[in-house]
Amino acid sequence: xxxxxxxxxxxxxxxxxxxxxxxxxxxxxxxxxxxxxxxxxxxxxxxxxxxxxxxxxxxxxxxxxxxxxxxxxxxxxxxxxxxxxxxxxxxxxxxxxxxxxxxxxxxxxxxxxxxxxxxxxxxxxxxxxxxxxxxxxxxxxxxxxxxxxxxxxxxxxxxxxxxxxxxxxxxxxxxxxxxxxxxxxxxxxxxxxxxxxxxxxxxxxxxxxxxxxxxxxxxxxxxxxxxxxxxxxxxxxxxxxxxxxxxxxxxxxxxxxxxxxxxxxxxxxxxxxxxxxxxxxxxxxxxxxxx
Numbered sequence: 001x002x003x004x005x006x007x008x009x010x011x012x013x014x015x016x017x018x019x020x021x022x023x024x025x026x027x028x029x030x031x032x033x034x035x036x037x038x039x040x041x042x043x044x045x046x047x048x049x050x051x052x053x054x055x056x057x058x059x060x061x062x063x064x065x066x067x068x069x070x071x072x073x074x075x076x077x078x079x080x081x082x083x084x085x086x087x088x089x090x091x092x093x094x095x096x097x098x099x100x101x102x103x104x105x106x107x108x109x110x111x112x113x114x115x116x117x118x119x120x121x122x123x124x125x126x127x128x129x130x131x132x133x134x135x136x137x138x139x140x141x142x143x144x145x146x147x148x149x150x151x152x153x154x155x156x157x158x159x160x161x162x163x164x165x166x167x168x169x170x171x172x173x174x175x176x177x178x179x180x181x182x183x184x185x186x187x188x189x190x191x192x193x194x195x196x197x198x199x200x201x202x203x204x205x206x207x208x209x210x211x212x213x214x215x216x217x218x219x220x221x222x223x224x225x226x227x228x229x230x231x232x233x234x235x236x237x238x239x240x241x242x243x244x245x246x247x248x249x250x251x252x253x254x255x256x257x258x259x260x261x262x263x264x265x266x267x268x269x270x271x272x273x274x275x276x277x278x279x280x281x282x283x284x285x286x287x288x289x290x291x
Contacts (some may be wrong), residue, residue: 049254056247059240062161066240068130069161069171070233076135076173077226079127083178083186084219086121090114090190091212097197097205104200111198118190122146125178125187136175145175150187152179161233169232170225177222186215 039046096102097110126144128134133141137154145154156176160168178186189211196204 045254049251052247052250059244066233072129073226073230075129079124080223082124083121086117087215090117094193107197107200111194114194118194121190138174150191173222173226183214183218184211
């Protein structure tokens with residue numbers, strides 16, 4: 001097959017154009033740090049990166065839910081801690097009031113103190129979270145769970161977040177933890193102690209002492225439940241952080257350019273371009289007079 005002068009010039013020009021394109025691509029990769037910017041650059045790598053980015057977005061969403069739930073558990077624990085301190089104070093006052101050294105007037109004074117503590121306990125039990133919902137109301141979180149007498153009007157439902165493929169983690173505590181369903185009705189008990197002290201009702205006061213000890217343990221148990229949930233959420237957060245780092249590394253591997261490799265490819269492409277230009281110029285200089 002005979003190659004004409006024009007054909008040789010066209011081939012040399014095409015080689016130069018191809019090498020110019022290679023230099024441009026290598027330069028773009030080196031400057032942007034990206035090997036794949038569009039599906040056409042590497043369909044398989046682009047698709048793998050998109051799938052990983054979707055998993056990463058879902059992980060971020062789960063992370064936001066976990067963080068919000070943990071914040072709510074912290075606020076709940078603070079409310080329960082306040083309530084536990086109050087019940088412990090009431091128990092101490094009740095023990096004092098049951099002593100034979102106290103007279104009716106002394107007990108009435110203690111009753112006034114317990115009445116004030118009861119109101120503080122009611123406020124703690126009706127605490128709201130950062131979103132304005134009542135923390136201990138179960139699923140009825142838009143209504144205060146405890147009425148003025150300390151009776152519970154919420155339910156036993158709790159919110160949960162999925163853990164692994166087979167488990168969930170409860171991230172709220174229902175007010176039933178403060179009712180007879182879990183031991184004693186804590187708030188009505190405080191009201192009963194206040195009344196017993198105020199009226200010098202020693203029978204009721206003495207009978208309330210074991211219930212007050214139960215109430216202290218009951219609140220401690222509720223706090224333990226919340227603390228365990230926070231630990232689970234913290235472990236999930238740590239695991240998700242590692243997973244998201246792995247996903248970032250995978251995305252980088254799929255679409256980002258290796259700097260050393262990109263620089264090497266640019267050097268090779270630049271050298272090839274210079275060679276093709278030199279060859280093209282030589283061909284043109286030799287063949288052009290004859291065309």
